[in-house]
Amino acid sequence: MKLLPLSVSALLLAAASGALANGVTAPTAAGTTATSATAAKHAITHEDVWLMKRVGAPSVSPDGRWAVFSVTEPSYDSKEQWADLWIKSLADDSAPRRLTFSKGGESSVNWAPDSKSLVFVAKRDGDEAGQIYRIDIAGGGEAQRLTTLTLGARSPRFSPDGKQLLFVSDVFPGATDEESIKKAAKERKDRKYSARAYESFPPRFFDKWLDDKKVRLFVMDAEAGATPRDLLANSKLAALPGFGGGQGDEGQSLNAVWAPDGKTIVFAASTNRDQMARAAAFTQIFLVPAKGGEALQLTNDKYSYGSLQFAPDGKTLFALTQDETPGKVYDLERLASFTWPSVHLERKVLTAALDRSISRYVLPADGKRIYFTYEHAGLEQLYSMNYSGGDVKTEANHATGSINSLSVGGKMLVGVWESSINPPEVHAFTAQGPKRLTSFNVDKAATIDWQAPEHFWFKTPDGRQIHNMVVKPANFDPNKKYPLFAVIHGGAANMWRDQFVLRWNYHLLAKPGYIVLLTDYKGSTGYGEEFARSIQFDPLKGPGDEVNQAVDEAIKKYSYIDANKLAAGGASYGGHLANWLQATTTRYKAIVSHAGEMDLVMQWGTSDSIHGREVNAGGPVWSNLPVWREQSPVMQAGNHEKGTGFKTPILITVGELDYRVPVNNALMNFATQQRLNVPSKLVVFPDENHWILKGENSRYFYSEVHGWLNKYLNDAQ
Template sequence: MTNPLSPLAALLLATASLGAAHAADATPSQATAKHAITHEDVWLMKRVGSPVASPDGRWVVFSVTDTAYDSKEQWADLWIKSLTDDSAPRRLTHSKSGEGAVNWSPDSRALIFIAKRDGDEAGQIYRIDVAGGGEAQRLTTLTLGARSPKFSPDGRQILFVSDIFPGTTDEESIKKAAKERKDRKYNARAYESFPPRFFDKWLDDKQVRLFVMDAQNGAAPRDILSATTLAAMPGFGGGQGDEGQSLDAIWAPDGKSIVFSASTNRDQLAHASAYTQIFALPLAGGEALKLTADKRSYGSLKFAPDGKTLFSLTQEENPTKVYDLDRLASFAWPMAAGAQPKLLSATLDRSISRYVLPADGKRVVFSYEHAGLEQLHSMNYAGADLRHEPSSPTGSINALSAGGKALVGVWESAINPPEVYAFNGGQPKRLTAFNVDKAAAIDWQAPEHFWFKTPDGRQIHNMIVKPAGFDPARKYPLFTVIHGGAANMWRDQFVLRWNYHLLAKPGYIVLLTDYKGSTGYGEEFARSIQFDPLKGPGEEVNQAVDEAIKKYGYIDGDKLAAGGASYGGHLANWLQATTTRYKAIVSHAGEMDLVMQWGTSDSIWGREVNAGGPVWSKLPVWREQSPVMQAGNHEKGTGFKTPILITVGELDYRVPANNALMNFATQQRLSVPSKLIVFPDENHWILKGENSRYFYNEVHGWLAKYLK
């Protein structure tokens, strides 16, 4: 078979022309003068959500957010588009609060979704009759709300996720417990297991459960999980998200049981990975049957159209390694207890990002990251005949859905904000144009790709982004921006928080490097960061700067800056501590001390695995690769001299603000020009419009002060 991971040089050389082709396809007129990108351009682009194709393949529904700087003025609604003709999409709902978790009825006539509308204190299930028309009807009024609704195979029932309080048995007792908590005179949090918080939220004692109800107004939801031995286990739970724990649950093909993935060792997260196994729960009652019994994690469960195969994404959860690949697995259905997965993508050295099962029942269609791109691929149900499916040679696919013969998704690139596309075997067809005219009016170019080889033989992929009005005869300062993760990669996509073109706007070349530890280049490449969290990646970032200066004559090698967020902030701090080649540094949510980060973040076990042992071990990495521990370099003239802008969200529990405070204290102690900006109402990311505008202005001001 053709190797899908062969070098993409030919495709990458075509990036600029094909990016322009997409823009041309989207442009009603080329006569309009173009302007340099503004923060308003970035923030006010409509945000197109993941599409969901109807089972009969005739319709696709997706959310569209009409953005605003004031969140109170922002609207988000569902839109619907015919897949059988070229008629324009139309708005399906008219509600300011927005809708999510859309699911079609099996007959493609109705939708259910989660919304928080007038009078709702938590998200509830709503149903709308797409075929007959009319307003959406609320189906639930639960104290703790509902999440992830799904129609049963016959369309008569709905499965969903909700929560209970410890000791509660029904809605009445849940409501009573909620009132008691609201009315109590003291205010305290208590914990007996790890972690106590997640990203920007202190965790509470709610317990995740599965509910089933008839698909009609006035039906009473029924908790089908609380009575089981499984739910009573101290380590039982699901994945943690913004709205609480989630359980990846689907209906079995016969509608008589629920298949879901859950963990039974969440109470061990301080010293082990959580293994997420597959269970089946009879709808009629009884205990949950554990279908898998291994040291893997399973999720993204889907049944084949004929109901004879269960598919899943799975990770090995190797206790001595970091960054296990997400592989595609399958099981013959019905499954016996202790079933072993068939790893369909075992020979594919990439993580599967998402997959769908078209109705023909012949192939699995999926996407994975590679060298800044995310494209479509497929294989048969046996895991053979791996193919590259028609998709754009630039940009990234970030959502997929299949229904009937239809395959739809969201495609975007750095110069094409997200739109819904159809992928049906030929050239991808754009179905929406919410941002097309705005994008066509901006003076921007597609990223240019290049590679270099490290001294140890590693191939490193990079992208270069040029400012508006670019003139190759001029000299431009270089701003190298470092991605977070480290299990991540720079993608050819439209970015909100660190928009490449907005960063380049004042007249900078932006360099985006996928250092070792990045995804999109295979399991060994991602794992190579183990035991070397900052030094090796930092050296590759520095080499990328050298290679860019050699390759592009328009880069001014005397005017260099570096910056990043999260892991990118960690590396920005490391560069400031270990070299003086940069004129300015920007560090957002950056780690300053590995030991402190281990003890105050919401994740510790993975950090121990990455370092090779706990913080009290004698492993040198904990000290030798902590930026603050390099402060002595200041006296040797090799670091902690570069002016640094430090930013942080006060509600960030992933990289807590004490890192930024230590960073600022270190700079001030050493008399390094430095500025600390704290966003009291932001978490790990800067998500509010005016805060974002202020952030970009501060970054531009800091760079201008030291580069121009």
């Protein structure tokens, strides 16, 4: 696959002349484009949502002069979808420029220390797995493939001197070099049988059956043809049955960084992954020579660590850490520091007094302050503190919306900001406030008739403050009456955010003429550790009660809500709660349940995670604890003598490849509805997982939701 040859000078020259040709309009000082002010308004469509360009997290060059980020140009036909890297000068207001031209896309961008080149991971012509490529930004030219590994490479990082690359890859059991890995891969491909065998948990993750590959760290010279070396080959650490990292779509990850001396690697890994069916998997910090060998364990406690970074002066190691408190369902992610170097790291928790989880943090080159974000009441904003953890202050922020990524180079702080009516764009964050650097979606967004969410709070009978957002449809008239659709977020460790959403877009749900209510029930994040923990032993009833109370409060507060036309729905944990509401109240005219749990016992036994479910219930399924039965929706299905039970018409949707909330939940749900003669419809997406991610499937999903709501909120009088 070819890349456009270019240099820094070519970028600057082309910025003015080629901006419009590349689909980008330079932002004006007022933050709008020339065409947006006069654009006509229309109600949002699925095409507006799906075809909005998707701007990825930027990576800033070490000298602070450039930001590189991905932009996906979606299509309903996946074969026509493009995803490329774009580059933006941070020294002036010139428009960004496309850096690569490929359908497959690139990820894991990492700059060389001299800011003259960068590496990324891509799967291009002839690649059976993602490989590392390098492109010369200063001199121009095509990207050069650096790795040709059978099992691919991911997460590359330059050494401090720019001469070597650290990256993550996999090996097969017993394979000690590339030739033996290639031989093992061929043997697996040539097998006459298709059986899978497992001796540890979990056998599958999200939408994939797991295999026997083992994650490893590799180092190689940063040039084509160099031979990678497995740093943990034949080590006692890697031989442990519980060794591994976090599970992701591309396999396990090992969060690893170069130590300041360039001679050692610091990484976080678990040694008890084989106990995940009965215990939390702790990730500890280790040190291994860049030449390979036995790793030295630097922490030995019951906490977990990740997001490792060194201070610019190399004297402090930072990490995000969780306490993994025994018997608790949720722990805040806090920022910790360690004096470096040290063979026994002792953590200092810098955000111990902050009752919020740190989402991300960055360390500018001046070494004066740490910048970070956290969730609160629908927003994610920027904050800073000194290296001792004191003097925490709120930085200049947009009043609405959410920051979803941060990167720093020199003193330049850059990330992606979005809101529900401002699709993602790259912004610089300065003392004077955020400055938008890209305009990929500004013009299209300006043509849509939508309003920012309205926020309100209420107090529960037990004194808990509950945050809500209300979204109004296009052509909203406060003198009219509108049905209410209470949409319930998943998680439960999650929060409704003021952001642009694909899967349950607030404005597209509201489009037919509904008020959408978004409630952060107990168990949500963004309100402190105890708030998130409060669903322990009460997974559905308490949150369900608060969703019902939120509906009551919205009706009292907003005269334009029609109290006789109510619906509720959600996905994942929101689907669990949708099923619970159907079982315990008849106030709703329609229910929508996507990936919703029906039986706590069945979900425990068939999902890809079980330990946390036991902790939440207070014990295993055979402990005879009442929560396993009393808060399973199916067990309340026939409570018609109480005036509840399954009666409300329900739309049930599910991805057949969903292993987080497996399809058996939806099948049981539909069977129960049909047994009780409840109006119900089951929609199964054979090629989708926990989420509906394909364009035409998404369009069909929204049409089904809108059709179901219309049938029971509007047609049925």
